[in-house]
Amino acid sequence: MSFIQKHITHRDWRGFVLPVGFLVIWTAVTAAGWVNTKLIVPPSDVIAAAYKYFTSGTFFSGLGASLGRDLAGFVLGSLVGVAFGSLVGLSRWANRLAGPTFHTLKHISLFAWLPLISTWLGQGDGAKIFFVALSAFYPVALGTIEGVQGVARAQVEVARVYAFNARQLLFKLVLPAASPQIIAGLHLALIYAWLATIGSEYLLAKSGPGLGDAVIQGKTAFNVGLVVFGMLLVGLIGYALNRIALRAEARVLRWRGRAS
Amino acid sequence: MSAQATVDLPLSARQPASLGLHRVIRLANWWPALRRLLLAWPFPMAIFVLWSLASHYQWVAPQVLPTPETVLTTFGDLLRNGDLRSNGVISFYRVIAGFGIGAGIGLALGVGMGLSPTFKDYVYPLFKAFAQVPSLGWLPLLMMLVGIDEALKIILVAKAALVPVALNTFKGIETVPTRYIDVAKVYGFSKWQLLAKVVFPSAFPMIWNGVRYGLTHSWLALVAVELLASSEGLGFLIVYGRQLYQMDVVMAAVVVVGAVGYVLDKVLALIEARLLRWRREAF
Numbered sequence: 001m002s003f004i005q006k007h008i009t010h011r012d013w014r015g016f017v018l019p020v021g022f023l024v025i026w027t028a029v030t031a032a033g034w035v036n037t038k039l040i041v042p043p044s045d046v047i048a049a050a051y052k053y054f055t056s057g058t059f060f061s062g063l064g065a066s067l068g069r070d071l072a073g074f075v076l077g078s079l080v081g082v083a084f085g086s087l088v089g090l091s092r093w094a095n096r097l098a099g100p101t102f103h104t105l106k107h108i109s110l111f112a113w114l115p116l117i118s119t120w121l122g123q124g125d126g127a128k129i130f131f132v133a134l135s136a137f138y139p140v141a142l143g144t145i146e147g148v149q150g151v152a153r154a155q156v157e158v159a160r161v162y163a164f165n166a167r168q169l170l171f172k173l174v175l176p177a178a179s180p181q182i183i184a185g186l187h188l189a190l191i192y193a194w195l196a197t198i199g200s201e202y203l204l205a206k207s208g209p210g211l212g213d214a215v216i217q218g219k220t221a222f223n224v225g226l227v228v229f230g231m232l233l234v235g236l237i238g239y240a241l242n243r244i245a246l247r248a249e250a251r252v253l254r255w256r257g258r259a260s
Numbered sequence: 261m262s263a264q265a266t267v268d269l270p271l272s273a274r275q276p277a278s279l280g281l282h283r284v285i286r287l288a289n290w291w292p293a294l295r296r297l298l299l300a301w302p303f304p305m306a307i308f309v310l311w312s313l314a315s316h317y318q319w320v321a322p323q324v325l326p327t328p329e330t331v332l333t334t335f336g337d338l339l340r341n342g343d344l345r346s347n348g349v350i351s352f353y354r355v356i357a358g359f360g361i362g363a364g365i366g367l368a369l370g371v372g373m374g375l376s377p378t379f380k381d382y383v384y385p386l387f388k389a390f391a392q393v394p395s396l397g398w399l400p401l402l403m404m405l406v407g408i409d410e411a412l413k414i415i416l417v418a419k420a421a422l423v424p425v426a427l428n429t430f431k432g433i434e435t436v437p438t439r440y441i442d443v444a445k446v447y448g449f450s451k452w453q454l455l456a457k458v459v460f461p462s463a464f465p466m467i468w469n470g471v472r473y474g475l476t477h478s479w480l481a482l483v484a485v486e487l488l489a490s491s492e493g494l495g496f497l498i499v500y501g502r503q504l505y506q507m508d509v510v511m512a513a514v515v516v517v518g519a520v521g522y523v524l525d526k527v528l529a530l531i532e533a534r535l536l537r538w539r540r541e542a543f
Contacts, residue, residue, distance in 0.1 A: 055462050093299075096296065112518075
């Protein structure tokens with residue numbers, strides 16, 4: 001008891017009022033049969049669907065497939081984003097040549113690309129990973145351009161005095177100095193990549209494994225429990241990815257010290 | 261400019277060197293802008309040429325990659341028969357309506373959480389959990405609950421706008437420096453004055469950031485929803501073209517999707533420049 005009292009202060013309880021109240025109303029309304037229970041299923045249905053999905057074996061293969069696409073696309077898009085961003089940020093000519101095209105194309109809403117991509121690359125993993133990579137590319141490229149262009153001239157001059165070659169300049173000065181913005185871009189990219197993974201699985205749904213595919217199948221079969229569970233899972237994984245990103249960000253940027 | 265040039269002309273016989281310098285300076289003024297304009301073109305042109313070659317010599321099937329002329333003609337046709345306009349207007353209306361509702365609720369929520377710690381204690385944990393599920397995650401459930409009518413699009417677009425607006429409003433108000441509030445108290449500001457003259461102006465840039473994010477997310481969510489479940493709108497036009505294997509229709513619609521996104525962004529930038537004028541005048 002004292003442990004609970006020490007770790008959960010009086011105020012924290014307030015945060016539980018709304019969710020618990022919501023759960024109670026949900027249970028009561030469905031139990032009393034005031035609503036169409038085929039459409040608004042009782043919470044027990046969600047748990048049952050979750051249990052069934054867990055034990056059916058498609059859960060882990062689906063989760064693995066989704067996370068695999070997410071990470072593959074994220075890594076690919078981020079690498080290209082950092083490379084492109086450095087080039088455009090450092091070279092005035094690259095900026096003049098490719099900058100306007102890049103800034104024009106970024107206005108096209110991401111999902112509008114999907115039908116084009118599916119025509120050119122099909123509905124398989126290749127198309128999905130390409131789409132996830134595209135969605136990760138924009139924030140990383142934007143962050144890198146911003147960071148690289150913000151590197152202080154004085155620092156570059158010092159590097160020149162020490163006769164840094166181009167490679168040293170890039171890896172010892174420019175990229176570290178731009179890292180806060182690059183990492184902010186990577187963080188955004190992680191969120192967008194997960195969104196794009198789910199979106200591509202909805203829109204290019206096949207009978208293959210994947211979290212989004214499972215949700216769409218649940219919707220087609222009118223399995224509301226599975227759909228709700230899938231939704232919660234999508235949110236939970238997004239949350240976990242976000243936490244990991246925050247941790248990694250704090251760790252990588254520790255050298256900056258506390259902002260005073 | 262032109263008047264000066266005509267006066268300068270007879271002088272050129274006497275002072276050729278200084279006029280030359282004049283010309284060079286004037287040339288130098290517009291040269292960067294012109295260069296920027298000229299250099300923006302080679303890259304898209306190269307892609308265009310490659311596209312033309314690939315489609316003319318049919319390196320890929322025309323159903324997969326139509327020629328640029330086809331796309332242009334289709335674009336003109338769709339523009340003339342009103343398909344592009346009517347669908348564009350529908351999408352535009354949906355995004356504005358959904359965004360308005362979502363941003364309004366988000367602003368109210370953010371202000372409530374920012375100003376009242378009690379309200380924050382009750383609402384913030386649930387709000388955070390709500391925000392964790394991306395808009396697309398809600399889509400299948402909403403499709404089952406409210407069908408695929410107009411309500412689905414408005415709700416989803418509103419949700420996409422609500423989260424960033426509420427979060428940034430809350431953070432913006434929460435991070436108003438206490439020094440400002442102390443000073444206001446010294447001057448004996450009333451509660452209303454404190455809000456209108458100190459808290460909101462100080463929080464405004466952050467709130468505005470949330471509004472911009474909200475609009476971007478709204479547009480993203482709307483296009484996704486229209487791709488998945490709609491019988492009109494730009495997203496539908498894309499899906500329709502895709503199903504008929506008319507990639508020219510798809511490409512024309514994608515261009516308009518980009519144009520609408522660009523216009524939305526520019527409108528907000530203009531409003532921002534107007535609203536934040538006071539900031540620049542201060543220095």
